[in-house]
Amino acid sequence: MQSARRFFDANSFVEVETPALCKYTPGGARNFLVPSRLHQGQFYALAESPQLFKQLLMVAGYDRYVQIAKCFRDEDLRNDRQPEFTQIDLEMSFIDMEDIMGIGEGMARTLWKEVLGVELPKPFRRMTWTEAMDSYGSDKPDLRFGMPIIDLTDWAPTSGFSVFQKAVEAKGVVRALNAKKANELLSRRTLDTLTEFAKGLGAKGLAWIKIGADPSKAEDWQGPAAKNITPEARAELGRRLGVEAGDVLFFGADSYKGVCTVLGAVRNELGRNLLKLAKWDDWQFLWIHSAPLYEWSEESHAFVANHHPFTSPYAEHVGLLSTDPGKVLSKSYDMVLNGNEIGGGSIRIHDAATQGAVFKALGISEEEAQKKFGFLLHALSFGAPPHGGMAFGLDRLIMLMTDAESIRDVIAYPKTQRGRDEMLDCPTPVSDRQLKDLHIVTC
Numbered sequence: 001m002q003s004a005r006r007f008f009d010a011n012s013f014v015e016v017e018t019p020a021l022c023k024y025t026p027g028g029a030r031n032f033l034v035p036s037r038l039h040q041g042q043f044y045a046l047a048e049s050p051q052l053f054k055q056l057l058m059v060a061g062y063d064r065y066v067q068i069a070k071c072f073r074d075e076d077l078r079n080d081r082q083p084e085f086t087q088i089d090l091e092m093s094f095i096d097m098e099d100i101m102g103i104g105e106g107m108a109r110t111l112w113k114e115v116l117g118v119e120l121p122k123p124f125r126r127m128t129w130t131e132a133m134d135s136y137g138s139d140k141p142d143l144r145f146g147m148p149i150i151d152l153t154d155w156a157p158t159s160g161f162s163v164f165q166k167a168v169e170a171k172g173v174v175r176a177l178n179a180k181k182a183n184e185l186l187s188r189r190t191l192d193t194l195t196e197f198a199k200g201l202g203a204k205g206l207a208w209i210k211i212g213a214d215p216s217k218a219e220d221w222q223g224p225a226a227k228n229i230t231p232e233a234r235a236e237l238g239r240r241l242g243v244e245a246g247d248v249l250f251f252g253a254d255s256y257k258g259v260c261t262v263l264g265a266v267r268n269e270l271g272r273n274l275l276k277l278a279k280w281d282d283w284q285f286l287w288i289h290s291a292p293l294y295e296w297s298e299e300s301h302a303f304v305a306n307h308h309p310f311t312s313p314y315a316e317h318v319g320l321l322s323t324d325p326g327k328v329l330s331k332s333y334d335m336v337l338n339g340n341e342i343g344g345g346s347i348r349i350h351d352a353a354t355q356g357a358v359f360k361a362l363g364i365s366e367e368e369a370q371k372k373f374g375f376l377l378h379a380l381s382f383g384a385p386p387h388g389g390m391a392f393g394l395d396r397l398i399m400l401m402t403d404a405e406s407i408r409d410v411i412a413y414p415k416t417q418r419g420r421d422e423m424l425d426c427p428t429p430v431s432d433r434q435l436k437d438l439h440i441v442t443c
Contacts, residue, residue: 007107011064015067019047031074032046032074040439049089051308054089063093069089077417082407085407097331097388101333105123125286137259137262139334142272150240151174155174172254178243183211183212190274194274201261208249209221209225283338293313308346313331331388350387351380
């Protein structure tokens with residue numbers, strides 16, 4: 001934290017503390033709610049991030065803002081998530097993506113140099129969201145090992161394997177990855193376990209082929225899919241995947257999203273756990289940029305914001321907001337380290353017309369937008385500068401720098417995976433008198 005503060009101070013950032021008690025606004029994570037004693041039946045929300053406050057600071061004339069902020073999210077927990085956590089938040093005016101990414105890289109290089117004594121490369125590698133999903137099945141790929149995912153959709157119809165053919169007929173995709181020289185390391189029992197792992201992610205199964213000593217011989221292609229593939233298709237597959245003796249091939253045949261989910265997770269399981277290809281101190285930093293502005297929600301049958309509804313689309317995509325929102329790309333960027341998203345942000349919308357079009361595509365009426373975000377829209381109406389920013393997960397950074405298993409290992413007083421503080425024994429019930437003071441009636 002001291003290194004980060006020194007870095008931002010040297011780069012002319014002003015540190016401003018923003019409120020923890022704020023207004024509930026939809027579109028992000030689930031908020032913790034705090035009842036108001038003085039305003040009957042009304043609630044504060046604990047801030048999940050300083051997002052709206054730091055945009056308001058840009059409108060107010062602050063050129064560069066930074067804050068090491070406590071944030072709160074009422075989410076299901078996992079190893080890299082806690083109900084309360086710390087972010088390094090920053091925002092800048094009159095900038096573009098290059099400026100923000102330059103500051104983000106500078107901070108990361110400073111921290112690794114001062115805390116770990118490690119010189120990081122300059123600049124960090126960059127990849128579009130589409131490139132990452134196509135090649136690694138993930139928007140936060142782990143680049144400490146290879147195994148890129150190869151598209152075989154055009155090959156599948158003539159492969160001779162009905163599972164692949166039916167997937168393409170259903171407008172899906174067929175893809176594969178090659179675990180080089182993994183034949184002897186992956187037993188049949190391990191492959192069966194990996195298949196169950198894939199099923200747990202929604203796959204119907206996991207087709208695989210083990211390559212023996214001579215890839216030119218049909219009998220040295222073993223596995224559930226091998227016997228169904230024609231000789232001609234096998235030769236073409238070998239060429240596309242660079243097949244050599246001792247390789248193991250894994251296939252996904254489903255919707256684009258389904259195949260990305262399964263093969264991306266299988267790739268990580270192979271590289272990190274089964275084949276032990278990933279080293280802790282192999283620092284592979286990466287920028288992922290230009291993600292879709294919206295994603296389709298099967299639950300609500302509507303488009304939802306991929307980042308948040310104040311993320312700017314590319315100017316050439318603004319016309320698609322009313323005709324084809326799913327094709328709109330955003331001026332967003334995430335910093336990824338060894339398969340973990342450690343920071344993310346975007347260039348913000350600073351004009352009312354674009355903001356209104358983005359809200360409309362999300363199904364938010366003008367009246368609803370004013371009710372939920374009126375204070376920000378009112379501020380923007382005075383003439384907001386082009387601005388953008390990002391936030392880094394401080395706890396996650398420290399977890400990775402120390403090779404910890406969980407962010408709970410680097411937080412002084414963590415909650416359990418069920419969100420309890422065992423030392424304080426909370427959360428706990430409160431008295432009827434307290435509930436009455438807060439105008440809360442229990443059933």
